[in-house]
């Protein structure tokens with residue numbers, strides 16, 4: 001059950017009684033927002049907050065029923081320099097060193113965005129976030145997992161991606177100039193007289209189309225890595241296109257923003273710059289077989305279709321993918337034993353039942369049987385494992401040098417023999433993850449056409465814009481969230497500047513917001529209202545069957561509600577005191593419930 005209501009804060013009442021004799025009517029007329037932001041991920045939220053803080057009204061629409069986009073499920077790691085954390089660690093990092101790393105690692109990054117990021121990340125990202133209540137752990141350093149960085153810079157927000165992005169949302173929610181409209185898909189830009197006039201939208205639950213008017217639009221719809229046709233057709237020239245690649249980005253990362261921008265005259269750039277992984281496993285919950293999950297497995301070995309190892313399993317992601325693409329079929333099997341099973345970590349495991357997890361793995365009592373079941377030559381697999389075990393014992397991997405530089409993710413154990421049955425395997429595939437190209441913008445996040453002319457009223461920020469091209473062909477990591485936020489802020493400020501014609505400094509100090517605009521914790525669940533009462537009106541079980549896109553997250557959450565036997569008021573305490581309508585969801589309070597499932601770090 002869902003109803004789209006027009007944002008109430010931008011409804012203005014016009015009392016006509018004194019002007020029109022005898023009328024005495026109260027006309028309520030919706031006032032169009034100045035700016036529409038399409039996408040409530042970190043780029044869109046930063047853009048919205050910045051727009052609002054510059055005094056313009058902004059409406060944020062999103063296809064999901066919830067805010068945050070990828071940032072919610074991300075590690076929340078941001079590349080930052082010159083921070084108090086770096087100082088405490090005695091790290092010497094300068095603008096020159098960081099610039100050099102960006103260029104050496106990324107080969108062809110956009111020089112303007114690199115320059116601006118290098119110069120301003122401490123003030124415009126770190127300090128800005130600290131004011132909103134975000135705090136950071138000391139930078140994590142691992143030259144194997146974060147190659148390209150000559151200094152520790154990967155600062156993870158406390159509370160992970162949720163801890164990073166939710167304070168921005170809270171501040172936006174508390175700002176009188178910002179409105180949100182969820183379950184609303186941007187379909188097409190409205191253009192007349194050579195400039196953007198708004199967005200045509202579709203209600204993601206009932207499919208109804210309507211038009212939302214605004215003087216400027218900021219596209220922040222994320223990347224295209226879940227659109228596998230686009231991924232494959234833009235595969236870097238000269239590299240083998242994987243026979244099968246899994247979608248490892250969000251379900252809405254289909255490139256819809258690119259389509260909208262192109263239809264409005266915008267151009268695309270760097271479409272073949274992507275950050276993909278080699279450690280994908282098919283998501284056992286996905287019936288299409290197209291979605292993948294990222295895995296870490298320090299005890300497993302990777303074998304190709306001939307049952308042979310073909311790489312140092314612990315080398316950097318970029319390296320591994322290159323090697324994997326040279327293997328027949330561009331796929332492999334990850335093989336391990338019983339102790340290795342508990343070491344296997346999969347992004348998304350914690351959402352799954354044991355039954356779903358075991359569906360992802362092939363299990364057998366002997367290596368021979370395992371080989372038979374996964375279709376590998378049994379003798380070759382046995383020999384590979386025997387040789388690997390010998391090398392573990394001798395301490396030297398003579399084939400791929402896995403142990404000498406062995407570095408393992410925190411908490412995992414170093415290589416050990418694969419000997420204790422039962423044995424397991426899962427098939428590994430390339431995993432599409434991040435788009436480092438997309439809509440072409442200038443350094444003010446304005447969308448430009450193929451001749452570099454600005455499209456009046458149109459801006460793009462974050463992954464939809466390939467992060468401005470700041471990564472070039474390879475990312476230093478932490479260089480997605482940081483640039484999304486920065487580009488979003490720049491887009492918001494520039495949109496207002498263009499509308500107002502003012503020359504207010506683009507990157508002035510953001511206005512101070514109260515550090516914690518959250519209302520007090522929900523009161524005790526003393527209400528007599530229980531779940532049964534709620535479901536007498538709310539057909540939750542029915543809604544779970546809906547396949548409409550606007551129910552995607554509702555399904556994810558409420559499926560777990562039934563599985564884990566939560567009480568409705570545990571997350572909807574604002575409703576408990578009523579028991580019946582009228583009651584509305586309290587979005588600010590909802591933020592506390594997200595942590596139940598999304599808190600990491």
Ligand SMILES: Cc1cc2nc3c(=O)[nH]c(=O)nc-3n(C[C@H](O)[C@H](O)[C@H](O)COP(=O)(O)OP(=O)(O)OC[C@H]3O[C@@H](n4cnc5c(N)ncnc54)[C@H](O)[C@@H]3O)c2cc1C
Pocket residue numbers: 038039040041042043044061062063064067068069070071073074075076077078079184185186187220221222223248249250252253256257347434461462463464477478479480481482484
């Ligand atoms: C598991 C994981 C871990 C990661 N860890 C890190 C990390 O530690 N550090 C780092 O820097 N980066 C990391 N990243 C990458 C980073 O999270 C993303 O690149 C970044 O969050 C992108 O932000 P965005 O706002 O541009 O887009 P998104 O977060 O993709 O947001 C786009 C929003 O737009 C909405 N949308 C899409 N199409 C439409 C439409 N047509 N109409 C309306 N709404 C629409 C979507 O629903 C979504 O909410 C990680 C990514 C993943 C998947």
Ligand code: HEC
Pocket residue numbers: 001002003529530531533534535536537538568569572575576579580581583584585
């Ligand atoms: C007597 C029927 C009835 C009962 C009982 C009831 N609701 Fe509702 N609820 C409604 C109606 C009607 C709406 C308004 C729907 C709308 O405006 O789209 C609503 C709205 C909501 C919304 C907000 C939807 C939104 O988009 O803002 C939530 C959340 C909600 N109810 C949860 C609950 C919970 C939890 C309970 C039990 C504590 C409950 N309701 C009990 C009828 C009921």
Ligand code: HEC
Pocket residue numbers: 001002003065066531534535538540553554555557558561566567568569570571572585590593594596
């Ligand atoms: C674990 C927390 C949690 C529990 C428990 C929970 N919900 Fe929700 N609910 C949410 C969140 C988060 C949303 C926000 C939007 C979404 O995910 O679609 C939501 C949204 C809703 C909505 C609004 C959906 C809409 O139309 O957008 C209704 C109605 C609702 N819940 C009813 C219920 C009922 C009834 C129960 C008990 C059977 C329940 N919820 C239990 C977290 C919860």
Ligand code: HEC
Pocket residue numbers: 064066067068069070071072073249250251347348351553556557558560561590591593594595596597598
């Ligand atoms: C009861 C558990 C639960 C609660 C509560 C919950 N979520 Fe989720 N959410 C999920 C699951 C499960 C997924 C899918 C993750 C996956 O497939 O790995 C998800 C995915 C998401 C995604 C998609 C990320 C992407 O790009 O793939 C967003 C955004 C999100 N949640 C936001 C929220 C917000 C905001 C709240 C609080 C208002 C919230 N969630 C509350 C369970 C929950």
